[in-house]
Amino acid sequence: MSNLKKYIVQPDPWADLKEYTAARIALGRTGTAEPLQALLQFRLAHAHARDAVYAVLNQQMLLNELQALHCASFTLQTQAANRSEYLQYPDKGRRLNAKAHDQLGEFNSTGYDVCVVLADGLSATAINNHAIPVLKLLLPLFNKASMSVAPVCIVQEGRVAIGDECGYLLKAKLVVVLIGERPGLSSPDSLGVYLTWRPAPGLTDEARNCISNIRPEGLNYQAAAEKIFFLINEAFRLQLSGVTLKDNGGLIS
């Protein structure tokens, strides 16, 4: 069998380059096609990613961890009642349901510098795995800079723009949304972070700054926290966010 495989499959003599990237390089080929093993590995990864789309937030764990960090929190639901609605009607994932809206409204916030939102997005697995480690690094930075932080909003069936409503109702100057990104084959748990200055319902993407691919194999927690904090400082300094706020800070290397 292995002789047959050797004979048929043409390997690529640059397999050592795999050391530098998780990309599917040096797969080899048979004719113009990928070898079968590569094809089946791809299919398996697709199965993982499909399952991540349908994962759910581990609310109890998040609440416990936030409590340990001395953070108050809200658990909220958007107008999307389930995954199917979430996928087909994106707007429902951008607005809080009536109960959640009242919860934040009745809190009668007197105003904060920063509001942190944890939303499942397209991979609750990302929030379950990475949100707390990032917050553990980020919250002390807020503290040091004497920034006041609103209770953390944990949102089910949430999209990026849900931060606008949360931040608005909690009267925050800036909202930071941590959200599960669209799962990739090699990253079913990639975390994205979106910053919006003066959040209010109705804003669009040009008003935001994004940092993506936060996970140990991508942008690591420390680098992510520093980058988020750098952009937040810039947003406060310039009193804006979005395409006019450029990340001229440290390079990723």
Place this chain on the structure above:
Amino acid sequence: MSYRYTIQNHTYHFNTLTTLLAKASPFRSGDALAGVAAMDYKERVAAQLALADVPLKNFLQEAVVPYEQDEVTRLIIDSHNTAAFTPIAHFTTGQFRDWLLSDNADGITLQQLAPGLTPEMVAAVSKLMRNQDLISVARKCEVITKFRNTLGLKGRLSVRLQPNHPTDDPKGIAASIVDGLLYGSGDAVIGINPATDSPAHVQTLLQMLDAIIQRFEIPTQSCVLCHVTTSLQLVQQKAPLDLVFQSIGGTEKTNKSFGIDLALLQEAYEAALSLQRGTLGNNVMYFETGQGSSLSANAHEGVDQQTCEARAYAVARKFSPLLVNTVVGFIGPEYLFDGKQIIRAALEDHFCGKLLGLPMGVDVCYTNHAEADQDDMDNLLTLLGVAGCNYIMGIPGADDIMLNYQSTSFHDALYVRKVLGLKPAPEFEQWLLRQNIMNEDGQLLSIQDHKLLQLINE
């Protein structure tokens, strides 16, 4: 103006051209989401029957987004070439479809016609066409563009080498570039989607790409797909920038959501031209579009997503781009739900772009929350190869580890070139021959060692 059609004593009314276009559109989730789709199959066909009788001239008189409130509409109307339109000015939309498929409508005729067509006319006729019609007509169009090589020639299929890396690690990116080049990809462009849109960071990537292209004398161009404002900054800093990239949409509001307008694009276009980095030609812009982007930005103005998409092509053609591609399956299942909808939309986009005179490529792709898989992509890839698509994406193993979606692989490009007898861009083909990567029959040669590998190992 209102439109109507009667089927078995039931008269369907369509109050505006915008409504008629939307209801005539083949079903897709985005139009249902926007609430503009036909209620049922019969209403859809009634709309198509009514649309077939609409004179093409009507599209010049009734704008789908008002002239006064939208600069894309103004661009479409103000740049319409009446002389080019004259040969078909007497047609209805239905007659236009029949004529497009006739032997009278050959490549040269269609090329001369392009400035006389508006996006709405082209979108309208596409709604009356089957997939095979979209392929037949697109195949007749040849749209050639040049920078450091010649793209879009008949019998050629190019590939954008997309070596993305989640942290933009230079060695990681270089590894994917080497893999792609050794598989014969990279003639359309070597184009990186950066993980972060920081000018300093983009500049580093541009310098790396420029060094690779110069060192190995590769007849291709590079691009880091950052925001147009970042590119403008980089031009001022004399960065080695070949192409200016930007995502664009079909309404003024969509473009605003991307942080751009026509004036900004014009400024960037002139800046890129001023660098004079092309050796064979001066097509310096690279645009991406995609059905659903307007609705996603809440900026569709009641217009169906396919018509919005075609309007984006009016924006693109103002700036004589080297490359335009729809990112068809990237935007998500709320706009194109499954493989069937993605395939239909890709063929529409390719057809509309080509007919309007654009060098259309397609990112044959899907996301993990869509109902699609590689089999759907194989179908679409093959159809687009037949349709004469200018370029596709080449990504290691079809898995973009930075953007988290699946597109086409270097292997896929080899497959479609082989089964359809297509070749890379001529200058790039010659380079592949000189490098002993490929032979004259387009077969990859067995490689034991190659100087490209020094790029990483040294």
